[in-house]
Amino acid sequence: MKFVQACVAGAFALALLSIGTASADPAPSAPLQPSESKTVGDWTVRCYPVASPSPCDMYELLANKQTNQRVMSLSLAYMPAGDRHVIQIAVPLGVSIPSGLIIESDTYMSPALHYRRCDRAGCYVEMIFDNAAVTSLANATGPAKIKIVADGGKVFEIPFSLKGYSDAHGAMVDLARKKTTKPAQSTSPATPAPATP
Numbered sequence: 001m002k003f004v005q006a007c008v009a010g011a012f013a014l015a016l017l018s019i020g021t022a023s024a025d026p027a028p029s030a031p032l033q034p035s036e037s038k039t040v041g042d043w044t045v046r047c048y049p050v051a052s053p054s055p056c057d058m059y060e061l062l063a064n065k066q067t068n069q070r071v072m073s074l075s076l077a078y079m080p081a082g083d084r085h086v087i088q089i090a091v092p093l094g095v096s097i098p099s100g101l102i103i104e105s106d107t108y109m110s111p112a113l114h115y116r117r118c119d120r121a122g123c124y125v126e127m128i129f130d131n132a133a134v135t136s137l138a139n140a141t142g143p144a145k146i147k148i149v150a151d152g153g154k155v156f157e158i159p160f161s162l163k164g165y166s167d168a169h170g171a172m173v174d175l176a177r178k179k180t181t182k183p184a185q186s187t188s189p190a191t192p193a194p195a196t197p
Contacts, residue, residue, distance in 0.1 A: 041164015056176040058168040087129035096149040105144035108136035138166045
């Protein structure tokens with residue numbers, strides 16, 4: 001369990017380094033830039049030049065076209081060592097913290113996912129994301145949405161695209177497996193992770 005917690009902490013640290021807001025406010029330091037990235041449909045697969053249990057992610061950003069401010073971002077990373085996924089969803093401030101958010105598509109609906117933290121750029125869900133949920137989203141036939149609840153109780157739906165999701169996921173998993181260092185103290189051959197969509 002401690003290993004998984006350490007992996008999740010490492011993935012969150014990578015996510016924190018890679019988050020950039022679209023705000024014009026000067027930042028004390030620039031976010032870590034990916035060493036490798038490619039666009040697959042509406043997703044961007046990114047890998048970072050850091051030692052991490054999850055060196056790569058797939059990312060989608062929705063921004064307000066007039067203000068260029070982030071409306072929502074979703075990052076899904078893969079940890080080969082435990083065959084696990086970590087998700088980070090960023091939404092604007094002003095949400096009802098106790099309500100959390102819900103991911104919904106025609107093949108999947110999450111329980112309420114709780115915010116782990118907020119800062120001046122927004123509030124964040126950061127957690128292990130079940131492999132079955134990853135597969136369910138891959139099987140969706142249309143767009144998906146994030147449901148958030150505002151402080152006043154009004155529910156808002158933020159649509160996001162699943163175009164290219166399966167191919168982006170496959171590319172991200174392949175790159176993560178290539179870039180992740182295998183544990184030095186392994187006493188038996190590593191069991192390959194199950195095939196992913």
